[in-house]
Amino acid sequence: MTSRISSRTRSAAAAMLCGAALLAALSPAHSAINPPIHMTHGIEYMSGGIGSDEAELMETVAPRWPATFEFAIKDHKGADFAAGVHVTVRSSNGTALLDDVVSGGPFMVARLDPGTYEVEARLLGNTLKQTLHVLPGAPARVAFVWPAGTDMASAGTRAVQ
Known part of the structure; x- marks a missing residue:
């Protein structure tokens, strides 16, 4: 049973990591910085x-x-x-x-x-x-x-x- 939870946890973490990477890729490369x-x-x-x-x-x-x-x-x-x-x-x-x-x-x-x-x-x-x-x-x-x-x-x- 422990190995099933562990594999589910790993799958969920991998899915979250992929989602975060996708969001980062779709975000603007940079945001406006205040001029000095x-x-x-x-x-x-x-x-x-x-x-x-x-x-x-x-x-x-x-x-x-x-x-x-x-x-x-x-x-x-x-x-x-x-x-x-x-x-x-x-x-x-x-x-x-x-x-x-x-x-x-x-x-x-x-x-x-x-x-x-x-x-x-x-x-x-x-x-x-x-x-x-x-x-x-x-x-x-x-x-x-x-x-x-x-x-x-x-x-x-x-x-x-």
Whole structure:
């Protein structure tokens, strides 16, 4: 009787092991990893969004950060997200808080205190500027969209879905 239980136990364990191996094989090879958080002049920021998993992760975390910047290149057919954008954020008195930091993807988030900021985004010699108002407890978001003709091959882009 003991050998029967033992063989049944071995069969059940083998079946469970095969099932676990099958689940592991069907799982994604990797999951999105948070891009690193950087700090300059006492301001934390994070950028990323290359690939659908990382873009989804950045969209998920964005509401938890006071400021979100999005970068894209648009033509009459649609838009492509842009990476490698040089970003400068200045306080209302002109002090550079983020000074020429480079985005690692089409999204950048920053821990800015409530206030008004001038944000400058440069992509391959084309500069866009916008004012950003960060209110207490309410995340602010601004999109920088360059017109077609900006050299997308060097910008590191992916199609907007």
